[in-house]
Amino acid sequence: MASADKIKSLIKSFADNDEERFFTTALQIAASEAKKGHSRFAYDLKNLIDKAKIEKASLKPQQKRIFPLNKSKRDLENLVEVIKPDIKLKNMVLRNDVSASIARIIKEQRKADNLRKHNLEPRSKFIFIGPPGSGKTMTSMALAGELGLPLFVVKLDGIISKFMGESIVKLKLIFDSMYKYKAVYLFDEFDSIGSKRTMLNDVGEARRILNSFLINIENNTSQSIIIAATNLGENLDTALFRRFDDVIHYQTPEIKQIKSLLSRKLKNYKFTKDFTISTLAKELEGSSFADISKGIDEAVKEMIIENKNSVSLRSLLTYVSSRTNNAK
Numbered sequence: 001m002a003s004a005d006k007i008k009s010l011i012k013s014f015a016d017n018d019e020e021r022f023f024t025t026a027l028q029i030a031a032s033e034a035k036k037g038h039s040r041f042a043y044d045l046k047n048l049i050d051k052a053k054i055e056k057a058s059l060k061p062q063q064k065r066i067f068p069l070n071k072s073k074r075d076l077e078n079l080v081e082v083i084k085p086d087i088k089l090k091n092m093v094l095r096n097d098v099s100a101s102i103a104r105i106i107k108e109q110r111k112a113d114n115l116r117k118h119n120l121e122p123r124s125k126f127i128f129i130g131p132p133g134s135g136k137t138m139t140s141m142a143l144a145g146e147l148g149l150p151l152f153v154v155k156l157d158g159i160i161s162k163f164m165g166e167s168i169v170k171l172k173l174i175f176d177s178m179y180k181y182k183a184v185y186l187f188d189e190f191d192s193i194g195s196k197r198t199m200l201n202d203v204g205e206a207r208r209i210l211n212s213f214l215i216n217i218e219n220n221t222s223q224s225i226i227i228a229a230t231n232l233g234e235n236l237d238t239a240l241f242r243r244f245d246d247v248i249h250y251q252t253p254e255i256k257q258i259k260s261l262l263s264r265k266l267k268n269y270k271f272t273k274d275f276t277i278s279t280l281a282k283e284l285e286g287s288s289f290a291d292i293s294k295g296i297d298e299a300v301k302e303m304i305i306e307n308k309n310s311v312s313l314r315s316l317l318t319y320v321s322s323r324t325n326n327a328k
Contacts, residue, residue: 006032023049076177079170080185081153085141092142093253093261093289094135101248102139106146112223123245125217125226127190129233130250133290136229137188143225144184152183156192160209168212178222190228196237210237217243253289255281261289265296269303270310280313287324295320
């Protein structure tokens with residue numbers, strides 16, 4: 001039979017949603033069994049692995065990403081978009097400080113049971129602050145992917161209602177679901193409900209929603225992860241910050257991160273010599289991760305459409321500059 005270590009590794013990789021390590025460990029078990037003379041078992045196991053890989057590869061992107069809720073929960077379905085992310089932290093290029101903070105969150109979450117034995121809780125409530133395209137949403141997806149959890153993107157426009165009290169009921173429904181569905185809950189553009197109370201109408205629904213959010217998040221003891229993301233951190237009510245475990249600040253990438261992003265996305269393509277990766281990275285300084293990534297995609301598409309042999313780095317720069325200027 002398979003060794004205890006390999007069985008443990010198989011179970012852990014399944015729990016961590018690490019598909020690559022899961023299949024690798026399974027193949028190692030098959031090879032070990034073959035060496036022991038259990039050829040039939042090894043053969044059957046190898047066939048099961050190959051079949052599973054083929055089925056995984058044949059899934060459409062929508063099938064990989066959608067994580068349907070119980071169909072009886074119609075009200076909740078109208079309030080959240082549910083995604084099963086397939087990206088990991090290694091797929092992202094982040095500033096070192098942000099990467100270290102996210103890695104710490106993942107470690108604490110994976111050691112949650114050990115922490116609770118010492119009456120400690122892993123950090124689970126976070127504010128992400130940074131300009132558009134700096135990686136807040138993608139980080140939320142990667143965090144969910146690393147922990148093998150679905151991502152629930154809260155539809156704030158679905159919560160906010162002109163009818164007094166209705167918004168608070170909807171918000172309570174989302175917080176109640178955190179106990180039923182362990183997930184990463186992303187409140188994107190959070191400033192729409194989290195702005196300073198001095199900026200809100202004293203009798204307005206927005207003020208009541210913020211007060212309700214403060215009560216709900218302070219009382220929340222679920223094992224779900226809550227992320228409030230905003231481009232306008234300076235507008236957030238100060239009472240929010242002490243309800244969260246950590247505030248992570250995002251910025252536009254430094255030249256080092258830009259070079260890494262360019263190298264990673266262009267590694268399978270030839271590109272023109274009008275720029276080096278280093279000089280292009282300097283030209284792109286100040287642009288967001290999202291704009292640079294989109295600019296690379298557009299330059300690659302141009303190469304394909306025009307039947308060229310290499311990606312034009314000058315075109316890439318033009319595409320990114322155009323997006324950056326339009327955003328201003």
